[in-house]
Amino acid sequence: MRDAYIVQSVRTPGCKQKRGQFKETRPEELLSFIMKAAVERTEGLKAGDIEDVMCGCAFPEAEQGLNIGRIAAKMAGFPDSVSGATVNRFCASGLEAIALASARVQMGWSEITMGAGVESMTFVPMGGNVPRPHPEFSIEDPSMYISMGITAENVANRYNVSRADQDAFAADSQAKAAKAAKAGLFTEIVPTPAYKYVKQADGTYKKEQFIVSIDDGIRETTVEGLGKLRTVFALNGSVTAGNSSQTTDGAAATIIASKAKCDELGLKPIAKVVAYASVGCKSDEMGVGPRYAIPKALEIAGLKIEDIDIFEINEAFASQAIYSIRELGLSDSMHKINIHGGAIALGHPLGCTGAKLTATCLANLKEVKGKYGVVSMCIGGGMGAAAIFEMV
Ligand SMILES: CC(C)(COP(=O)(O)OP(=O)(O)OC[C@H]1O[C@@H](n2cnc3c(N)ncnc32)[C@H](O)[C@@H]1OP(=O)(O)O)[C@@H](O)C(=O)NCCC(=O)NCCS
Numbered sequence: 001m002r003d004a005y006i007v008q009s010v011r012t013p014g015c016k017q018k019r020g021q022f023k024e025t026r027p028e029e030l031l032s033f034i035m036k037a038a039v040e041r042t043e044g045l046k047a048g049d050i051e052d053v054m055c056g057c058a059f060p061e062a063e064q065g066l067n068i069g070r071i072a073a074k075m076a077g078f079p080d081s082v083s084g085a086t087v088n089r090f091c092a093s094g095l096e097a098i099a100l101a102s103a104r105v106q107m108g109w110s111e112i113t114m115g116a117g118v119e120s121m122t123f124v125p126m127g128g129n130v131p132r133p134h135p136e137f138s139i140e141d142p143s144m145y146i147s148m149g150i151t152a153e154n155v156a157n158r159y160n161v162s163r164a165d166q167d168a169f170a171a172d173s174q175a176k177a178a179k180a181a182k183a184g185l186f187t188e189i190v191p192t193p194a195y196k197y198v199k200q201a202d203g204t205y206k207k208e209q210f211i212v213s214i215d216d217g218i219r220e221t222t223v224e225g226l227g228k229l230r231t232v233f234a235l236n237g238s239v240t241a242g243n244s245s246q247t248t249d250g251a252a253a254t255i256i257a258s259k260a261k262c263d264e265l266g267l268k269p270i271a272k273v274v275a276y277a278s279v280g281c282k283s284d285e286m287g288v289g290p291r292y293a294i295p296k297a298l299e300i301a302g303l304k305i306e307d308i309d310i311f312e313i314n315e316a317f318a319s320q321a322i323y324s325i326r327e328l329g330l331s332d333s334m335h336k337i338n339i340h341g342g343a344i345a346l347g348h349p350l351g352c353t354g355a356k357l358t359a360t361c362l363a364n365l366k367e368v369k370g371k372y373g374v375v376s377m378c379i380g381g382g383m384g385a386a387a388i389f390e391m392v
Contacts, residue, residue: 003259006254007042007270009359011352013216014250025194051112053070068086068118178341215345277385278293279293283382286381289384289385310336310372375387375389
């Protein structure tokens with residue numbers, strides 16, 4: 001098998017669903033912008049060099065339906081020759097897209113590919129516009145259809161993750177994100193055009209552009225403030241708006257190339273795609289996913305958990321992130337985990353998240369001069385995924 005090299009990895013900011021800066025910006029606009037930006041930032045590369053785009057999206061319908069992977073490539077001005085597909089593994093969609101795009105290069109089926117991710121939770125809410133659970137199967141196995149918040153409550157209850165621990169974790173995520181944003185450490189963000197529709201004197205609306213450069217869900221947070229929030233998913237529960245991931249709009253893109261193509265075009269590899277693993281687990285506690293996916297990816301790579309310098313473990317909920325960190329024996333390694341905060345502060349744009357966290361992971365590895373990075377997340381329906389990257 002050949003090696004697959006990442007030569008670019010960027011993201012838009014993540015902005016709050018419905019109330020954030022991207023609330024009037026369609027997902028195709030976010031995605032096509034970041035795909036074009038990824039190409040433009042890669043010296044020696046033309047859009048036509050890319051053979052295929054795999055794009056993750058968790059609810060690929062309506063504005064982000066109709067194969068957004070191909071539509072966004074065309075909107076980005078990529079030539080007809082660049083094919084495109086849309087990939088769905090819920091919260092791992094963006095990582096799955098990068099893994100599939102890498103696998104094509106590793107197999108020798110393509111020389112240069114793009115793995116991307118997009119989700120506008122403003123335009124297409126979680127669950128989709130018209131959810132239609134199967135009538136008999138949803139009675140036989142309702143856990144396949146339950147709220148993700150309930151699965152987070154289940155993890156907290158079954159594995160003794162206290163409200164105090166969840167709130168402390170959430171406050172820490174917010175504090176790290178605020179500090180990193182202030183210090184300009186989110187170098188993987190490309191300032192992104194957003195749109196608003198402004199009413200004119202004659203009653204018509206004009207589409208106006210403005211630029212968004214920061215994740216708009218970061219907020220001043222204290223453990224005391226978090227402690228006052230009511231629970232959202234269960235009466236006597238522990239999961240609140242403050243210790244859950246935020247619902248978010250965003251897009252991200254990564255470009256992958258073979259060694260031969262890097263040499264031919266003079267592309268500078270950033271990292272090698274070492275391994276990717278997905279696992280299944282109980283759907284009513286889907287948050288445990290990273291605890292199983294990370295060891296599987298490490299085993300494939302022939303690495304130990306101590307070899308990893310940076311972990312991006314998606315904070316779908318503090319309860320499941322804490323559980324996974326504890327079970328992986330990483331409680332004393334918090335200086336390596338989500339070093340600039342996670343989805344509790346920065347948002348979780350479902351199908352974009354894997355692609356977004358890959359860009360963040362590589363930027364953070366560069367910052368700390370680390371070698372190996374892990375991106376991992378839990379996945380609705382009861383799954384986990386993890387990828388390992390090696391800086392070159
Ligand atoms: C939990 C959830 C329902 C909350 O949504 P929301 O109600 O729109 O959240 P908001 O941002 O409005 O916050 C609700 C309240 O908590 C407060 N709050 C949120 N974060 C806070 C913080 N860090 N500190 C203090 N207060 C906070 C808000 O100010 C707001 O207060 P208000 O009602 O007085 O205005 C939503 O974020 C969610 O569904 N998250 C999980 C998404 C998910 O399941 N993803 C898939 C994972 S697999």
